Amino acid sequence: MSPLLSVENLGVALARADGSKLPILHDVGFNLAKGETLGIVGESGSGKSLLALALIGLLPGSATVSGAIRFEGRDLVTASEAGLSAIRGRRIAMIFQEPMTALNPAMRIGDQIAEGLRLDGVRPAAARAAALALLDRVRIADAANRIDAFPHELSGGQRQRVVIAIALARSPALLIADEPTTALDVTVQRDVLDILGELVAEANMALILVSHDLGVIARTVARTLVLYAGTRFEEAPTAALLATPANPYTRGLIGAMPRPRKTDGVRQRLTVIPGTVPAFGALPPGCRFADRCPAHIPACDAGEPPWRAIGPDRAVRCIRATAEGAER
Numbered sequence: 001m002s003p004l005l006s007v008e009n010l011g012v013a014l015a016r017a018d019g020s021k022l023p024i025l026h027d028v029g030f031n032l033a034k035g036e037t038l039g040i041v042g043e044s045g046s047g048k049s050l051l052a053l054a055l056i057g058l059l060p061g062s063a064t065v066s067g068a069i070r071f072e073g074r075d076l077v078t079a080s081e082a083g084l085s086a087i088r089g090r091r092i093a094m095i096f097q098e099p100m101t102a103l104n105p106a107m108r109i110g111d112q113i114a115e116g117l118r119l120d121g122v123r124p125a126a127a128r129a130a131a132l133a134l135l136d137r138v139r140i141a142d143a144a145n146r147i148d149a150f151p152h153e154l155s156g157g158q159r160q161r162v163v164i165a166i167a168l169a170r171s172p173a174l175l176i177a178d179e180p181t182t183a184l185d186v187t188v189q190r191d192v193l194d195i196l197g198e199l200v201a202e203a204n205m206a207l208i209l210v211s212h213d214l215g216v217i218a219r220t221v222a223r224t225l226v227l228y229a230g231t232r233f234e235e236a237p238t239a240a241l242l243a244t245p246a247n248p249y250t251r252g253l254i255g256a257m258p259r260p261r262k263t264d265g266v267r268q269r270l271t272v273i274p275g276t277v278p279a280f281g282a283l284p285p286g287c288r289f290a291d292r293c294p295a296h297i298p299a300c301d302a303g304e305p306p307w308r309a310i311g312p313d314r315a316v317r318c319i320r321a322t323a324e325g326a327e328r
């Protein structure tokens with residue numbers, strides 16, 4: 001069976017002021033089947049959000065895209081704007097980082113949820129009833145009275161639930177969530193993630209969750225793709241990736257995760273990855289992580305490591321990586 005989404009050798013370059021092109025994404029690829037969940041992680045500047053925008057065709061007009069993004073058998077890289085517009089919202093929906101930028105401040109939330117349904121020919125009364133049912137489903141208290149509220153009258157967690165309702169209103173096959181809980185406190189974050197997970201599972205929908213938070217990834221998705229400096233560094237089932245990271249960069253991300261106190265009350269020390277993600281115009285000639293890597297050897301500088309399988313369900317970009325974990 002063909003995957004719902006297949007990304008192959010994806011590259012994205014953005015225009016510089018002088019007219020030249022600055023490569024950002026390079027050799028990104030993955031497959032996603034109907035009902036599967038995939039997390040995309042990495043530090044700020046790794047290209048996560050740009051990848052999400054590329055998948056839904058929302059890059060700047062000056063961007064150059066290479067490779068293939070095949071969704072339901074159709075290549076979105078070569079699709080027209082009209083073709084992409086027919087897919088956005090209906091077949092692929094997106095939840096953005098900040099709900100206040102995604103919501104129209106001058107429209108009541110019920111109208112914003114119903115808007116897509118109205119475009120599909122649903123009558124006003126039926127669309128409003130569906131919007132009310134969605135507000136109730138995403139656990140908006142007193143939904144019958146809240147349906148006519150404006151976004152500024154809701155809390156941040158409530159606004160994010162409204163955005164989820166809008167995204168799911170037209171029953172898309174794929175949902176892309178870009179840092180959907182970044183601005184929320186921990187309690188609200190957990191509730192929003194639980195709602196998202198339940199709705200995705202109920203609809204047998206595919207989910208791509210973009211996050212810098214491995215704790216969020218661990219509780220939400222079955223498989224994880226690690227990006228670094230615009231390219232893929234590791235892909236594996238989430239449980240295996242967290243237990244035995246094959247790339248030193250992945251190990252560094254896991255080491256930087258906050259942990260609860262041990263049973264003796266002693267806090268575990270967090271590790272820090274030295275340095276910063278390199279600028280896209282100043283990438284090192286070999287491995288992009290070489291100057292920050294604790295497992296660096298001279299061979300790492302000879303050229304960019306190839307993307308290679310290290311097991312039936314995991315792959316990595318590192319010459320020293322094995323299925324048993326990263327070399328130290």
